[in-house]
Structures are given as C-alpha cells and as structure tokens.
Amino acid sequence: MTHKALFETTLALQGERLHFAAHSHHMWPDRVIEAHGEAAMLGARLLDRKWDKLFGELLPRLSERVARRLGWPDPSGLVFGANTHEFLVRLCSTLPRDRPWRILTSDAEFYAALRQFSSWQENGVALIEQIPAEPLATFSERMIEAIGRGGHDLVMFSKVFFNSGWVVDDVDALVEAVPDPQTLVLIDAYHGFNALPMDYSRVAKRAFVTAGGYKYAMAGEGACFLACPPGICPRPVQTGWLASFGSLASFDVHGKLNYGVDGSRFAGATLDPTGLMRLDAALGLLDEEGLDPKALHAWVGALQSRVVKALPESGPMSRVSLFPGPEVPDRGHFLCFREPKAGQLKEALDSLGVQTDVRRDRLRLGFSLYHDQADVDRLLELLAQARASIS
Ligand SMILES: Cc1ncc(COP(=O)(O)O)c(C=O)c1O
The missing domain is CATH 3.90.1150.10 (Aspartate Aminotransferase, domain 1)
Incomplete structure (x- = not known):
C-alpha cells in the first residue's frame, strides 16, 4: 500500500x-499546492472582502480541524499566527515587569524558544532554569520535581523533543504538578501535531499549546497556532489590531483596549493567510482520506x-x-x-x-x-x- x-x-x-x-x-x-494558488486567486476575486471569507469561514473550520487533533474542547480558543515564537513572546508579555521572570524549561527546546530564553537571560529580563532532557527516561520525574518547587512565571516544555524524538507522555502530570495558579504553562507540541494522537482535553483549562504547519501538518510555513485556555491572560501586553477584530467599530484610541474573549485575544497584526489556507487544505484532505x-x-x-x-x-x-x-x-x-x-x-x-x-x-x-x-x-x-x- x-x-x-x-x-x-x-x-x-x-x-x-x-x-x-x-x-x-x-x-x-498536491491539494496543498493548489490551495497556495487559490489563496492568491481569493484576493484577486474578492479583494478586501477576502477577509470576510477568511474570518467567517476558513478560520472557524480550521480551528475545528486543529482542535480535534489536539483534543481541545473549544475551537474558539485557537488563534493563528506566523510562527510559534510570536506566541511565546506575546504570552510572556503578560508577565510582571518589576523583576526578572522565572522560567522553567528543558534544555531540549527548539531554537526558537532556546534563543529567546538565552537573550532574555543575557539582558536581565528572565532567569532561566533548564532541566536536562537526558537521561530521557527520567525527564518527567525530574521536571515534575522542579515544577513542584513552584515560584515560576512560566513553565514550558515540548511534547516531543526535537533532538531525540522522545515523547513526553505524562503531560497531564506535568501540568498538574504546577502549584501556583498564576504560573503560565506552555506546551510546544510541534513535533507531535498531526503525527501522534494527542489529547489535551484534561489540561485545556490550564495550559497553552502551540504548534504549526511546517512539519507533520504538511502545510508549510506561516501557519502556526496557539490553543488558549479560557480566561488566562485576558489582556496580552504585546498586542496587535487583530486581537480586537470584533470590536474595531468601537475602537477608541484614548479608552481602555478591547480584547477578544476567545483565543483572538492573542492575535497579532495583519498576517498572510496563504499558509492557513494550505493548512486547512492539508487537514481537510487527511480528513477525507480517513x-x-x-x-x-x-x-x-x-x-x-x-x-x-x-x-x-x-x-x-x-x-x-x-x-x-x-x-x-x-x-x-x-x-x-x-x-x-x-x-x-x-x-x-x-x-x-x-x-x-x-x-x-x-x-x-x-x-x-x-x-x-x-x-x-x-x-x-x-x-x-x-x-x-x-x-
Ligand atoms: C519543537 C519545535 N518548536 C517550534 C518550532 C518552530 O518554531 P517557529 O515557528 O517559532 O519558527 C520547531 C521547528 O523546527 C520545533 O522543532
């Protein structure tokens, strides 16, 4: 076969x-290559009305397709962007600004995060504690112990390590070990998304999950997402106009900013929708093929x-x-x-x-x-x- x-x-x-x-x-x-061309034709046909199609049809459908693959209970908790780095930075923009952030992570995170963490550490923005991923067999145990010590602003780890393929299969236990309610939890699921059966339903009220289209989702670059638990970080400090898309008509430059209450609160600014159209086409094709x-x-x-x-x-x-x-x-x-x-x-x-x-x-x-x-x-x-x- x-x-x-x-x-x-x-x-x-x-x-x-x-x-x-x-x-x-x-x-x-092939279907994804076609979708790439269709993205250009959508603009040619509909001009600025293409955004209605995108926000009205494509993103709700894509959110449902992604949510199903994550076991995420509420598709409206999803927000899309160009890369996962964008979401890491936006998430951390909500952290306190009067002291360095305490970030707990592994030493096997992808460079997008690793480099940002190093830069924050170098510039006094954050103190980074990295739990060695190896020996792999005891990673979760050691990470749970470190998480349990508490006092972290962000706990971030990968579902599958990019430099070994090791699967962190007790994600629920890691998330449950976080003692402080204000600690943000971010799971980088890139090497698992659309590859491994994953189910985040039990942590979907507590943890953020990010991944994207370049790898196993077969959709190329510029098609990443963040799955957001309801209510956590309602007002990201680093924000772009799409975060209040639904309330633009009432936008008041001098008033308090409006934010979407769903995942859109984590949106940035104008994005190229081509990658998202490819991602939708890829996941749709796989659905059709079972x-x-x-x-x-x-x-x-x-x-x-x-x-x-x-x-x-x-x-x-x-x-x-x-x-x-x-x-x-x-x-x-x-x-x-x-x-x-x-x-x-x-x-x-x-x-x-x-x-x-x-x-x-x-x-x-x-x-x-x-x-x-x-x-x-x-x-x-x-x-x-x-x-x-x-x-
Ligand atoms: C584990 C992991 N996370 C994230 C990324 C991509 O990061 P970004 O979308 O910020 O470029 C990769 C890419 O190779 C990765 O391996």
Missing part, C-alpha cells in the same frame, strides 16, 4: 531522490520498525547509536542517531540521493505518508553504502 498519489507533483520533481527529512520540511500534498493522527502514527511506526529491525548491532547508524534506543516502543516521526561523524554521514547520504538532517551530533531520519516499504528498503541499502563510505 502507498499514499504517494497524494504527493504526485512533488514526488515527480524529486525523481529518484529519497526525502527522509519529513520531520523538518514536510512535502506538500488519515487521522492515529492512522498516520501507525503508518510511520511500521516504516520506522522496518528500519530499526534491519539496523546493524553496532557502528554508525546502528542499534547502539539509535537514540532513544530500539527498546523504546514509541517515538516521534523521526529516528535519531547519536553519531560522532553525523555531518559526514549526512553528506554521504546526500551524495547517494538521500536527504536527512543533522542537529549537532544527531542525525535525524524523518518518515511520513509519502514513504512506503519500497522506499524504506532502498533507504536501508543506501544506509549500508553510506556507512561503508565513511569507515
């Missing part, structure tokens, strides 16, 4: 090359297991360098290998026609719907050639 027909345009352009970096830049299905995150996870899991079973016992890209190891039953949609020669291996694979990526000493192989067993078998042959070429 194969799902390649959904990706015909891109696959044809790739020819013989194998793209095993779906965890980074995911291919766009490919929910459970089905996607099963598909990818089977391909990953095929690779793991065929790995050599030791040496480069082996059962020993697989991280987390082969005994871990569940992981994100990439296999991560800790390799002293990660860069060399990536280049060797690249010259053999296999696209992968490297983060420091970690080589990542990402799987998706556009791969099938035949691709995996070819990958295994090329992995053997790459290993031989660097030894």
